[in-house]
């Protein structure tokens with residue numbers, strides 16, 4: 001089945017009342033009829049016990065996400081940050097190393113620097129090109145971490161090349177696929193990534209109404225390279241021998257959900273499940289509108305530089321063509337100075353907010369907001385300049401948007 005068919009069908013459980021749609025299980029605990037049944041459920045991990053670990057509403061969302069992104073297993077979390085943290089905690093130990101792309105999402109850098117580094121994990125940042133990465137990998141590297149599309153630089157790395165290198169070296173390639181819009185725009189697992197982490201808050205939710213995140217895992221043997229899957233665990237079993245490729249998602253569930261409790265509420269799972277039914281449609285329309293804006297504004301005298309990966313002139317175009325279903329819903333305008341960006345943002349009647357993937361077009365000035373905690377040099381390395389305005393294109397009529405952009409540019 002194709003994406004749009006799966007988006008409305010996959011993951012729907014059998015319902016005793018014939019509900020057409022996903023019922024919400026607002027329930028914390030699931031009971032057992034007998035001692036034996038309780039013992040069996042605890043031993044096997046099958047079925048439901050307590051909603052911190054797994055619940056039917058969240059499970060439906062996990063199954064739908066697996067179908068949409070081609071994962072063997074998916075796990076949902078309270079936010080994208082929680083998903084990233086859980087995915088990495090299951091792979092890293094003190095003394096290990098992460099090799100990460102430059103220009104990551106600001107809070108991901110914060111998580112690395114303020115949480116992982118004090119735990120004794122080394123993180124190095126570099127251009128995510130396979131040749132550079134090959135030189136940088138060491139015996140201690142356990143994770144290669146990149147994003148499907150860096151924000152706001154809007155560059156797409158060579159996912160296939162990085163995945164082949166990671167496989168060769170026995171290192172897990174973890175891709176933050178938030179910009180891949182739950183597979184509607186990009187599917188890194190299909191190119192060989194071992195793990196996807198993503199925020200469902202953005203395009204998957206689609207209405208800026210709810211937080212959520214996911215970890216998606218491909219079927220792979222990479223886990224045999226990690227001591228945590230070859231040593232006896234708390235249950236006395238060797239995870240790789242007992243569970244095979246499922247040893248990793250099981251560990252993510254145990255650490256991130258059972259023990260750290262970063263669980264998604266069933267109400268939010270329900271909203272996200274519904275968001276996925278229209279994500280492909282929304283992203284397609286947003287991409288068409290973004291292309292319309294990009295073509296109309298790229299030669300505008302007030303625009304010093306416009307970046308849109310769907311424009312053949314854009315440096316990201318070759319990779320975007322290979323890895324993305326369309327040019328995507330994001331573009332940036334460089335208006336030359338902070339003052340010009342300020343005038344433009346004051347003049348345009350659209351919300352200014354540090355979010356993405358909303359039904360409404362959202363604008364932000366990364367220099368003074370999302371990237372303001374980085375040094376000036378750090379910002380420039382991430383592709384952020386004082387005049388840069390980032391646009392997450394929404395579902396408004398493209399001609400209305402274009403008129404607002406043109407009028408606001410007059411104010412610059």
Ligand SMILES: *Cc1c(COP(=O)(O)O)cnc(C)c1O
Pocket residue numbers: 079080081082105107108147151176178179198199200201202211212213356
């Ligand atoms: C928003 C975002 C996150 C974090 O997700 P939350 O749901 O806000 O916790 C991670 N990565 C990227 C690329 C994001 O845009």
